[in-house]
Amino acid sequence: MSSFQEIPVIDITDLGSDDAEKHKAVVAAIRDAAENVGFLTVTGHGIPQETIDGLLSETKKFFALPEEEKMKAYIGNSTNHRGYVPEGEEVFASGSKDMKEAFDLSVDLPADDPDYVAGNPMLGPNQWPEGRPEFKEKVMAYYNAAFELGQRLTRGFSEALGLEPEALDKYFEKPPSQLRLIHYPYNPDAPEDRPGIGSHTDYEAFTLLLPTAPGLEVMNDEGEWIDAPPVPGGIVINIGDMMEVWSNGLFTATSHRVRKVKEERYSFPLFYSCGYWTVVEPLPQFVDEDHPPAYEPVTAGEHLHAQTVQTFTYLKDRLARGEITLPENSRALSSFGQEAKRKAS
Template identity: 65%
Template sequence: MSTAGNFSSIPIVDVTKLRTGTPAEQMMVAEELGNAARNVGFVYVTGGGVDEALFESVLDATKRFFALPYAEKMKVYIGNSRNHRGYVPEGEEVFASGSKDKKEAYDLSIDLPSDDPDYVAGNPLLGPNQWPELPGFAKAVDDYYSAVFALGRVLLRGFAMAIGEEPTFFDQYVTKPPSQLRLIHYPFDSSAEDRPGIGAHTDYECFTLLRATCPGLEVMNGKGEWIDAPPVPGAYVVNIGDMMEIWTNGEFAATSHRVRKVPAERYSFPLFFAADYDTVVAPLPRYVAGDVPQKQSLKAGEHLFAQTMQSFTYLKERRARGEITLPEGSAPLSSFGQEARQKY
């Protein structure tokens, strides 16, 4: 099991050969990814093959959306949706610390038709997106989503190889996942020097791919120290999430992180790469041996929705009215990663 290192910086891994190389070259890259996942839980990924023009396009679309009047943005308020899609105003989201975030966001996922059987059946995370009436917005966002999700599939193969499985091992669990892309805007706030922008947490899915326009991200190491993770030009920050921590029974670390010191306007684009909603995530047989405690299994979508229910105001209100209930056995917020290890 990883003790997740007392690192002071985050490694950079070029994944070009994972996409285009020979099997031996792919394995070399996979081993680099595995080492980063075991010892840090975060890695800068370069060579991912995502056209930079797609990022510039989604950044432009995002700026145009957040520049709209508040009333216009609230036309696509996330609380209007049945499947957690749309505009998230400042203060809507509250993390385990209890502090409200100094940000606004727009949340979306795989854009399924309104007659999708899972959506019709009431799945809380699958279905169509809410799109604002903003020319070019939906295409720019959807094109970017598709490209980064494709990079996520490449990384998924690398992580499978890193733990000794076939490259396609995890594909069976990723056929229609509720992998969410967030467009996040941290407004200029000259008083934000010592105030959290987004509370300390781990990510609930398999892993996250992030691009951001300026510094602010911090990562917790094994000593409980916060390490800066500023943007690297052209690179994606990739961090391990709760699902990978469970599958590897703790060998891969879901590393706690937060956003602080945001005195400048900042845009952030995390894509949370998830497993299919009904996937039962449990430690793989190769990690169940000896006297190592076995992590509790859970259903991927229920875990994701339960964590979301505990951090979004509109869902807390629905829960208080008895319209929705937490799945049985749901983990409390911040129960994974380095922060949890420091607490417990």
């Protein structure tokens, strides 16, 4: 990692192009960003503006509803972590409550899906607001488009790691990849040090983020917080915990946060996840006598679930009542990224 001062912008139009040299140039740029920053903004991603506009329009309509109406789809009503997240529900490692509200969803599996029936805590059907069919239609249109982009980027990251394009595909079967619709209302009376969202790394392989306004900050290896402003037509990509493990630390899950916003802000992260039962450990290509495994194997879905339980108030309450348990060998919050490395040193 380097003491970067800005987030690189990469046009991925030629990722997967028949022009081998142009394709290789994009892969090289992705590798450089993944190694030295852990964040990049991609343009030329191919998601239609109409799809983005539909997502934003329906999101604004939903969050403008009265609180009691939104709470009918409260995430605490679900058994697989889907639905409305009121302000203050999430508390990260810093201990401060977030100033935001959200709506969480994932791949919309049927109610008779065997994993859901068996009690999987992250797979199954979405919980949708009643009487709002356009919300479901527009949100899932964006989910599907962003997920397809995630599949494309997976192959780009695979090549950036020096692997064959399809080498990582097998790790992404039936992934609980979550899309969050997040609303940060502007509060002029909030303390300056009150976070919109606390410092953290993302628990999955990587994240695709569509923001509408500034606020995102990224930590460099000197512990400095660097602004990551939106780029017109761009989607922010950041390395997650699982990519850090695969690369044995070559790619770092960069710590990030959202500061108190100066304007109303919406953001849409899709957390591109491995399959729930995928065991993630340093790949053989990154392990030798000089570079022993720096990470114990981790089951991707269990890591995601454990981090989620330690963040959401309704799940912490269920844990305290003995209704759920943490997976064995669960890691504490902020166990990856620069903050974890700085603490260890």
